[in-house]
Amino acid sequence: MNQMLALQPFVLLYEGTQRDAKTGAGVVENSLANYHYCARFTLTGSTEIGRIELEIDKDGTGADLVVQIRQGMVPGSGNDGTLLKQVVVPKEFIPTSRTYWSIPVGLTGLTSGGQYWLVVVRAGDATNKLDWVGESSQDVNYPAYYRAGDSGAWTANNALHFRVYSGASGDLRHSIYAGTGYTTVEYSGEVISKVYRYLPPADGPDGGIRDVLTYNWSGEYLIGGDV
Structure with missing residues (x-):
C-alpha cells in the first residue's frame, strides 16, 4: 500500500466475522x-x-x-x-x-x-x-x-x-487513509482482480480520484494493470 510506504496513517479492513445481517430471497x-x-x-x-x-x-x-x-x-x-x-x-x-x-x-x-x-x-x-x-x-x-x-x-x-x-480475519478488503480516502480490493478466486481507489477533494465528496485498476494475470504471475 502506498500509504504504508509513505508513512501515512492508515487502517486495514479484512473480510472479518459477520456480526448481523438481514438477507433473503x-x-x-x-x-x-x-x-x-x-x-x-x-x-x-x-x-x-x-x-x-x-x-x-x-x-x-x-x-x-x-x-x-x-x-x-x-x-x-x-x-x-x-x-x-x-x-x-x-x-x-x-x-x-x-x-x-x-x-x-x-x-x-x-x-x-x-x-x-x-x-x-x-x-x-x-x-x-x-x-x-x-x-x-x-x-x-x-x-x-x-x-x-x-x-x-x-x-x-x-x-x-x-x-x-x-474483525481481522480472511482476505484484505479495504484500506482507509487520509481520513476519507480508501481502497477496495476485489478478488477472482485467490488473486486480486481489481482495486478501487477513492480520494475526495478537500471541499467535498464530488470529483477527486476515482480510479479502478484491473490486474492482468498470466497463471500465477501478475503481468500488468489497466485503469
Whole structure:
C-alpha cells in the first residue's frame, strides 16, 4: 500500500466475522432517487464495525452512494440520532447487476449488543440511480424506514438487505487513509482482480480520484494493470 510506504496513517479492513445481517430471497428494488432509507441492526459480539455490505444495483450511470452509521435514531418520531460515520462510494465503482457491495466503515469504541442504524441518502433521478434491494414484507427484528425529505418522521418500509462485519480475519478488503480516502480490493478466486481507489477533494465528496485498476494475470504471475 502506498500509504504504508509513505508513512501515512492508515487502517486495514479484512473480510472479518459477520456480526448481523438481514438477507433473503426478495428482489424488491427500493429506488434511492425517491427516498432516503434506513435499517436497524444489532452489533453482536463486537465493539467495532469494520465494513458493511448492502445489496444494491445501478440504473443508467447511477449516482454516488452515501451511507451513514447512526446511533439513537427513532425514525417514527423523526429523531435522526447521532451521526457516527459517513462514507461515499463513487458511482463509477458500483456494478449494474445486483450485488452485495462492500463499504469500508472502520468504527471502533461501540457497544457490543448495541443497536445502530444504516442510513442511505437519497440521490439520482429516474434514469440514473441506485436501488437498495430488499424483501416484499417487513421484519420486526430488522425494522426499515423511508423518507422523502431531509427531516421529519420516517415511514415503515419492507426489510432491506445488508450484512455487518468486524474483525481481522480472511482476505484484505479495504484500506482507509487520509481520513476519507480508501481502497477496495476485489478478488477472482485467490488473486486480486481489481482495486478501487477513492480520494475526495478537500471541499467535498464530488470529483477527486476515482480510479479502478484491473490486474492482468498470466497463471500465477501478475503481468500488468489497466485503469
